[in-house]
Amino acid sequence: MHALQQLWAGRRDLVLIALVMGVLMLLFVPVPSPVLDFLLITNISMALLVLLVTFFIETPLKFSTFPTLLLLSTLFRLALNVSATRLILEGADAGRVIGAIGEFVVGGNYIVGVVVFLILVVVQYVVVTSGAQRVAEVAARFTLDSMPGKQMSIDADMNMGLIDEKEARSRRALVEREANFYGAMDGATKFVKGDAIAGIIIIGVNIVGGLAIGIAQMGLPWADAVQRFTLLTIGDGIVTQIPSLVIAVATGIIITRAAADAQLGTEIPRQMLANPRALLIVGVVLLVAMLLPGFPKLPVIAVLVVLCGLAFLSIRGAEQRGPATRSDAPETERTAGDELRQLLRIEPLELRYGSALAPMLAGPDSDFQDRIATLRKQVLVELGFVAPKLSLSLGADLKGTDYEVYVNGVRTGGGELMHDQVLAINPGGARQPLDGKPTKEPAYGLPAQWIERGMKVQARAAGYTLVEPDTVLVTHLTELLRRQAPELLTRNGVEQMIQRDRERLGPLADEIVPAVMTYSEIQKVLQLLLREQVSIRNLEAILEVLADAGRAIKAPEELAERVRERLGASICQGYRDGDGRLQVLTIAPELERTLLAATRSGDGRSAPFGEAAHFDAFMKNLTDHVEAMMGRSLVPVLLCPSPLRRTLRSVLHRSMPFVAVIGVNEVPADFAVHSFASVQVS
Template identity: 40%
Template sequence: MRFSDLAIIFAVIGIVIMMVIPLPTWLLSILLIINICFALMILLVSMQTTEPLQFSIFPSILLIVTIYRLALNVSTTRSILSEGYAGKVVETFGEFVVRGNAVVGFIVFLILVIVQFLVITKGSERVAEVAARFTLDAMPGKQMSIDADLNAGIITEVEAKERREKIQKEADFYGAMDGAAKFVKGDAIAGIVIVLVNIIGGFIIGMVQMDLSFQEAMSRFTLLSVGDGLVSQIPALLVSTATGLVVTRAATGSNLGQDIAKQVFSYPKLLYIVSGVILLMGLSTPIGVALTLPIASFIAYSGYRLDQLAKQEDKVLEEQDDQQETEEDVRSPESVLDLLQVDPIEFEFGYGLIPIADTNQGGDLLDRVIMIRRQIALEMGLVVPVIRIRDNIQLKPNEYVIKIKGNEVADGELLLDHYLAMSPGIDDEDVQGIETTEPAFGLPALWISEEMKEKAELSGYTVVDAPSVVATHLTEVIKRHAHELLGRQETKALVDKVKENYPAIVEELVPQVLTIGDVQKVLANLLREKVSIRNLATIFEALADYGQAVRDPNILTEYVRASLKRQITNQFKDGNEPLRVVTISPEIENIITENIHQDDQSSYLAINPETSQQIYQAIHSQVARLIETGQMPILLVAPNIRYHVRRLIEPVLPDVVVLSYNELESTIEVQSVGMVEL
């Protein structure tokens, strides 16, 4: 253990021992002086902090100092009542500070306690309570603000994490200060009680046990009790003042002295008015000019000097601004490297769609983007990069575009004062609107007015508002292009995350078996067919098993898909219903198998265009028949040709799911509803 840890432990144990074991008076005097030093140090530190969290340990220190002071009160009370003496420090405060007058000392003590209890402590307690309440109430808003800045690209993930931790620490600090303020309040009450006990108990002990006269007992024990009270309450007053300073400080970036100098004396001309009032007071009242004239002159001179310094500072700032503007006109500096940066995802919209992104106008697009990123992470296992959201005056007012790595991949048009209604299959002629196409799935739809919304819902139409249309479209675009968003850097972050919980798997796989680039290609292949990569541990285990014998990322992908058979089966099955699929005839399987060629890096399918066209048409006819009956088009093929069949039909039938027998659980019932034949 470090020395500081041992010192704190022994200090707390020593405080407890002080309450039980009598201490010599010379040691009491040393401990009382140390108490004053601690209180003064706490006050000075609280004045130098620029924000409350810089003194986050203050609530704990406040508790320790309060217990230490109460332990000293117990020790001094024991010495006063048993020996009639409590050391040089207590005696000095009782005789020298209050001039040996017990009544004056008691009144001074009461004034100190009243000031501490009713003014400083009461106010600090109230400020701490209100600050704690407001801090907790403001936490959700601050969290949303951080998420919005993160999604807008203003801050990084690391900065967002630091700001979230700071918010949590602020809430914990003000909550602790709310409770710690009660210690100071209780200490003030205890000080009054202890002094009264010392006076009354000492008076009785002095007359009964020490055979002192009434006047001697009253004088001795009153002076000692008042001295003990003063030597305890002065440090308590300093700590209470420090408490008030800490809880009332705002994060200004400078300490108390600098804030006072900048803010209180930032208006030099006002000091002239103060100087004139003080001088007028001396002329018109018995106070006299002899007393007020030097003070008024000093204040007026201070105002003059501050005014001159302010003018010099303004002149320097003006010269710097002029110089900067001149340099900008001559050089027009511009960071060319910044122009090379390409955002992974961009969402641009015309000026007519600004209300969906502007929170001041009730827009919740930023919140929806946060939910989209969470949804993609849960469904696909992909951490979506920051989505850059900006308006573009070159677009039509109601138009928006979605870009992936600087290239436009999707667009759409919204009517903010309308709802998008999609037909259930049977159109209702009474539902009137502007014909359009649903952007995410390409379904025919209508833009209907607010008055037509209820009628459309009663007719079975699916009705959504404009922001929901955008959110759905953006989600589908990200899923469709997820494999493009996963690069080597993103893969490295995923590998590091898995390594925290499964270090053995990662150490065996990367880089001994596969490189980060090889792993990225396999994960991209999975995302390309909308297979979630969230179960990275299972994926990495499969890669570690087969990666030493196989280097082709496409073949490794097939092995990984086989290891994810339960996930893939659950992804496409419909409850307890059998999985309805379309199979391929042996003739087509033989054609594809015979035309698979292997080179040094990977295998590829080389088939003549005429045969390819016949296969396209045969698959398309079967798929169209399934879609007409409302079933998901699933093509079930042999494991050795699954990858090549998928690549063959992907350009013309991208939404057709291609599965192999190895990717299905043995417990699932498979029903063939058609066969692709030439």
């Protein structure tokens, strides 16, 4: 048995192909009557199975193969008709099933058989099939028309953070499957309708052909030929028409199913018995009918007993649902509490936008979410930090073209986006003024203008750099993510990072937490690194340093300096010029000695430069050199003795956060270092 299951599991496609080819062969290859009996019984069984499956499924999409199955069953019935016709016309013998149906259903009377067959065809063609076809057409049209709205709703839920990207993809796939299913059902109902028409034509052809063979070739009298061939033909028609009617009913059931996630056998009794008054009214009508002269009383009494029993069950059910309904109040309170907690929740990273920006950021044709996904990957590669998901929300109090960025509920940036214009930035060489709205580029504060799209050629010719509004926003978000990375790195995030790399870290992860440091202490060290744009991607090297030094050193600042020395190569790598040299600003020796002395005496943090005039002179000289480096497209880097690094960084982080301060111990020995200029206090 197990071997058969394995064979079936690995050859399902081949078995299906073999079955389809077998059905096609029935159209051309004669089959003996015992085989035909087996196939006819199989046809009836399969039709009943399909009907029962439509009752037990919860939603139509649970039976998404139904349109294909409808086509195959129609082809199978037509092939059986052809095979039965061949046997009837060749030897007036179509097997025991058709003969039994002809004798049992129509009592051996072909006139009755014709009437019964025509009634079945009328029921199937006029009532069931036509109704199912119309419902399928309407369902397909409304499903296709509602697709854009459903997809916009999914995008809106994802933008607001109610669902994640995986859930959004799953819902989009479900919408697409639903549209494909109802579109296929619209066409599949044509098979059922055509099957009914083909049944009538086949019966007529069989009767005419049978009479011709019986009278002309077999020499039978007219009455005997009609009795023999018509009875077999009607039996064949009824045997194949009954499964066809069953399939038509199954088609009507599955196409008229509502979207409730419950079985049809559960939903119909629940809804029919929901109101006992309807049952009682029906009982009253039957009691009145009993008063009519000659009306049979025994069937009415039997139905009244059933109705009274159902009404009793309905009333009992309503009484049992009463406490349950009352008990739903706490559930409602819990739901309201969940909504309040959702309102009180602070998103780690949130973008609020004005109504005019909605199509660009959350519209059906917007690729903004894809660009945000790319941005998160970029930040992950650069800083080794998994940025939180960006939550989008419509700011009711914002101007239509404004946006604001919030980190942990605190506004950290914002600006204005003219969604129907482009931003023209003057890189420094453009002299011709443009007729636009003056503004500043939000990421770097560069002077810019919003201009009409028709002025793009003129602006490019004048030397301006043109940026699309969505690119402006993405660039701004990129810079904000880099600057706000320390605030976005949570304790849970640190734990997830370590757990995610636990297999690669091996014993190191178990060694450091909690024996040497806690997640909170590791978080503080990583935040200090991110504050200076140092990538924490090499988590293994960072944890090795913390494991070695964490027992003796507890100050996060000191530990961060030890980590920087370990990561010196990767830190300096990003500051090298096109020739591979590390261009740096150095500190004049006399100033360096003064600062070191102040640091060793404990005055390094409060007043490392002594007098305020010395600090002003230092900052002016440093500013001049930094501007010179940036003018040559070099990253401004200040190289200093390692004991001074933290002090100088604390001095510069507010006024010149873009200046990188590195210690001598961080520079690898094989790096080519070139002193661009020396900073001094004149």
